[in-house]
Amino acid sequence: MTESAKKKYKPIVYIIAGTAALAGLMFGLDVGVISGALPFIQKDFGVGALQQEEIVSALLWGATFGALISGFISKRFGRKITLLIGAVVFAIGSLACSMAPTSSILIAMRFVLGIAVGIASFTAPLYLSEIAPKAIRGALVSMYQLLITIGIVIAFSSDTYFANYLKLDNVTGGHWRLMLGVLVVPSTLMFLAMFFLPESPRWLFLKNFKTKGKEVLLKIRNSESEVDEEIAEIEASFEVKQNGLKLLTSNKNFRKVIFLGIGLQVIQQLTGINVIMYYAPTIFKIAGFNTHAEQMWGTVLVGCVNVLATFIAIAFVDKIGRKPIMFGGFVVMGLSMLGVGICFKVGLENHPAIVGATANAVTNNTLSFIAIGFLLLFIVGFAGSAGPIIWVMCSEIFPLAGRDLGITVTTCTNWIINGIVGMTFLSLLNGFGHGNTFLLYGFIEILFIIFFILFVPETKGASLEKIEENLMNGVALKKIGQ
Ligand code: BGC
Numbered sequence: 001m002t003e004s005a006k007k008k009y010k011p012i013v014y015i016i017a018g019t020a021a022l023a024g025l026m027f028g029l030d031v032g033v034i035s036g037a038l039p040f041i042q043k044d045f046g047v048g049a050l051q052q053e054e055i056v057s058a059l060l061w062g063a064t065f066g067a068l069i070s071g072f073i074s075k076r077f078g079r080k081i082t083l084l085i086g087a088v089v090f091a092i093g094s095l096a097c098s099m100a101p102t103s104s105i106l107i108a109m110r111f112v113l114g115i116a117v118g119i120a121s122f123t124a125p126l127y128l129s130e131i132a133p134k135a136i137r138g139a140l141v142s143m144y145q146l147l148i149t150i151g152i153v154i155a156f157s158s159d160t161y162f163a164n165y166l167k168l169d170n171v172t173g174g175h176w177r178l179m180l181g182v183l184v185v186p187s188t189l190m191f192l193a194m195f196f197l198p199e200s201p202r203w204l205f206l207k208n209f210k211t212k213g214k215e216v217l218l219k220i221r222n223s224e225s226e227v228d229e230e231i232a233e234i235e236a237s238f239e240v241k242q243n244g245l246k247l248l249t250s251n252k253n254f255r256k257v258i259f260l261g262i263g264l265q266v267i268q269q270l271t272g273i274n275v276i277m278y279y280a281p282t283i284f285k286i287a288g289f290n291t292h293a294e295q296m297w298g299t300v301l302v303g304c305v306n307v308l309a310t311f312i313a314i315a316f317v318d319k320i321g322r323k324p325i326m327f328g329g330f331v332v333m334g335l336s337m338l339g340v341g342i343c344f345k346v347g348l349e350n351h352p353a354i355v356g357a358t359a360n361a362v363t364n365n366t367l368s369f370i371a372i373g374f375l376l377l378f379i380v381g382f383a384g385s386a387g388p389i390i391w392v393m394c395s396e397i398f399p400l401a402g403r404d405l406g407i408t409v410t411t412c413t414n415w416i417i418n419g420i421v422g423m424t425f426l427s428l429l430n431g432f433g434h435g436n437t438f439l440l441y442g443f444i445e446i447l448f449i450i451f452f453i454l455f456v457p458e459t460k461g462a463s464l465e466k467i468e469e470n471l472m473n474g475v476a477l478k479k480i481g482q
Helices: 011-020 022-045 049-077 079-099 103-131 134-164 176-181 184-194 201-206 210-220 224-237 244-250 252-270 273-286 292-316 322-348 358-383 386-396 400-432 434-455 464-472
Strands: none
Touching (some): 011 022, 011 103, 011 134, 011 184, 022 049, 022 079, 022 134, 022 176, 022 184, 022 273, 022 292, 049 079, 049 103, 049 201, 049 400, 079 103, 103 201, 103 386, 103 400, 134 176, 134 292, 201 210, 201 224, 224 400, 224 464, 244 252, 244 400, 252 273, 252 386, 252 400, 252 434, 273 292, 273 358, 273 400, 292 322, 292 358, 292 386, 322 358, 322 434, 358 386
């Protein structure tokens, strides 16, 4: 551990970071809530497969739009106001979804809700990276991912409760309107908590509110000398007086780092994580777990492993660094996806045929558990590496003058690829085969390791300003964190 990483920071830093990271909770709740609600929405509205896909993906396209406009809003009005707007849209969207009288209105309202998720996914990592002391920046930005995973598991669990246990008007379960509507509660609480956040000091300096900016830094840093040093760094980074679009057309170093950020987000989504997040019950089913209860509790287990494994990244990201964790994570993810694929190829592939085939039952049963073991290992690999670290790195690599644009482009990329993966999984399973689909993801993951070797820098412990200086001086991407 570096000296600075051992240093104690004021508790207020963690409180502020925890509050801003609540935006991740909003992201997670929305990602997680739909899988459990969908079967009941389908029954109520009598919608077919296509419309169900639209209900799922409307949120993803809304999020792409939300991320797109957040760059402008957060630059103009500040990071804090943007987070507050996100919480308000989240509350309105949740309520509107729960009251939707028709499936088309539900689709439209899911788009609105998506805008809130897009705003959150843009603004929270940006804000966190701007208020964090550099030695613990990785861990603080990772808190955002931790809250995403907690949001997902809360949504899985509350869906399970509303789907199976709550009895209303003599009807037990299936209360999808409550599943969606209950999200008004966390969004209102989030709004109230975020109200007390200070504005990002970097943004305050950008807008020339220097006294206010210094006041915030004095509150969250240990000493005045530390504050002065940081202010000098922030002001030096303003010497490049350009905006993101100008940088994009005029500066090849900026274009290179945009390419890096896009690559990182494409890679995060092509790990296939959301195949599991959106379709976990289906995967349990095709792996031979036939009862609704098995599929449901299996999904909750996936969510819990996702939360717990995120602590691996939080614990090590600022100690052993971003790159070694990513290497390890991708090896684990690649091998475990290949493992799931092989289980399908050697026995589970035609699962309906093995149901009731007693001669094979024990073997197939064992194989089902092995497949799910690999699946959980994959989650450990993702949550311990790419889940948090891609967000951390995308919040670190862009120069201040182009940070909003950089994060906008990369966050939108995340949502677009997310949408494509979500919309193609079922077709891949049916057209390409269960085993082949997982093998494909496994091979892709192994391939990504080459991208890390060639382009990805280690940013542990480097100040955002140092990263910027290296980048703008034409240092190779791989070395901008040194
Ligand atoms: C990803 C999401 C994913 C989540 C799962 C995030 O880092 O961006 O797409 O659903 O992790 O924990």
